[in-house]
Amino acid sequence: MKRLAIIRQKYNPAGGAERIVSAIVKQLQAGGELSPLLISRNWESLPGVEALRVKPFYLGSVWRDWGFARAARAAWRQAGADLVQSHERIPGCHVFRAGDGVHAAWLDARLEGRPWWRRLSTFCNPYHHYMLRTERAMFRHSALRAVICNSALVRDDVVGRFGVDPRRCAVIHNGVDSDFFNPAAAREQRVALRAQYGIPPQAPVLVYVGSGFERKGVAQALRAIAPHAAVHLVVVGGDKKLAHYQHLAAQLGVSERAHFTGPQRDVRSHYGLADGFILPTVYEPFGSVVGEAMACGLPVLTSTRCGGAELLEPGLTGWLAAARDDEAWRRNVAAWLAARDDWSRRGELARERVRGLSEAHMVAQMLTLYRDLLSAEEASR
Structure with missing residues (x-):
């Protein structure tokens, strides 16, 4: 052998x-x-x-x-x-x-x-x-x-x-484990988690998952939601400079809409509390979190330097922008918001795309x- x-x-x-x-x-x-x-x-x-x-x-x-x-x-x-x-x-x-x-x-x-x-x-x-x-x-x-x-x-x-x-x-x-990461299981704790973080039941929510906040673009995610007063951002993961990002959220006036949860064992349920996934990464070879979010039925906003972006159909199952293009990220959040009535169908298409992976x-x-x-x-x- x-x-x-x-x-x-x-x-x-x-x-x-x-x-x-x-x-x-x-x-x-x-x-x-x-x-x-x-x-x-x-x-x-x-x-x-x-x-x-x-x-x-x-x-x-x-x-x-x-x-x-x-x-x-x-x-x-x-x-x-x-x-x-x-x-x-x-x-x-x-x-x-x-x-x-x-x-x-x-x-x-x-x-x-x-x-x-x-x-x-x-x-x-x-x-x-x-x-x-x-x-x-x-x-x-x-x-x-x-x-x-x-x-x-x-x-x-x-x-x-x-x-x-x-x-x-x-x-x-x-x-991607699409059996484990699925919309029904992900959303079982949706109401409870939103209540835990003080997020209104009908508020549009973007979730970020990952460590290494600088490389993966947490600052850009905070800037992207700033002009959109209804949008909440849930940041799942840890970083040694967490205080810096909390201070940035305060400077941008989004402290009440930016929820830093720290590392979580139950990441699936955090996908489920959201309506979209955001990863404004400077460089990500693939990004398994992109596939997991899609399997949970979420449209994805990510950067052109994320390998997982090639799983998306831009404008339908996701939106792309250069990592440091502030205006493009704000536009993409606006486009995601405008598609609110179609989130469910887009999420189903996203899930279908990764089922074979x-x-x-x-x-x-x-x-x-x-x-x-x-x-x-x-x-x-």
Whole structure:
């Protein structure tokens, strides 16, 4: 039996990459065609799965990532892996799943329109130099056979920036559990949650879900609702600069309409209390929250630099704008409001669009890719 080594440095129970790794491993255990080997610094135990924990000593983020990459390469070589899929930027892997997108593209998006001192601060950060150098080396390494991109946005960045053959880039969208994320279950707590947050029963509500408020555009969401006096915004997630965003809400005069809930275990019900989903992200490779919101029957407002935007039909199931275009975001909120009588139908169309993006379908596409790569390798010998 062939051995597939899967590399992920650390485990985060809420992380999208971790859920995907677990789904791949589960399917491999059921199918028996490939034997999974999980190489990580820290991961919860998965019954019946061989795992190698590599924990080299480090000080600082550059040393941490460099040391893990070095140890992971040694581990997969010693284990005799036939195929290596990395979720970290490690030159020498056979398959890279670009779930976090392209670091170079993220930096460009982050710094667009920023003042000189922000650019200088970024330039002086050695971690960014390490990431850019490592990313370039990985994409240009002779061992790389395929890149799994979770959106066409990521594929285009990989091809355009590093000259990777488009035929080696497989676009496989993140899986969406449409059975769990469904309108009926999501809305069971709608009345109670609105009462809990002091939101009138008939008020139009947009919900945001995610951490990393700066990158994902919470400030833009607050500015977008400011001129629309009836609209409430529910912000689900945590951020170390929460006080800054609460202060911004006060400055914009929307404090009574902006509800910061902190992280929530029951995210589904928070989709259900809303009438639309908003994610004005500066850069989001895919955004599983977009698929979850659509599965719950919500129209979506997001940015042109969100991979999940390609699931939308602009003007029907969603509205798009450049992340920092304030006026466009205000217009899009107005357009969403104007479509109020049609929200239900638009939500049904949004849900229908993501119903086929199951986790099983996502993993099946990956398994097909593995088979093709292994077959091509054998044929070349």
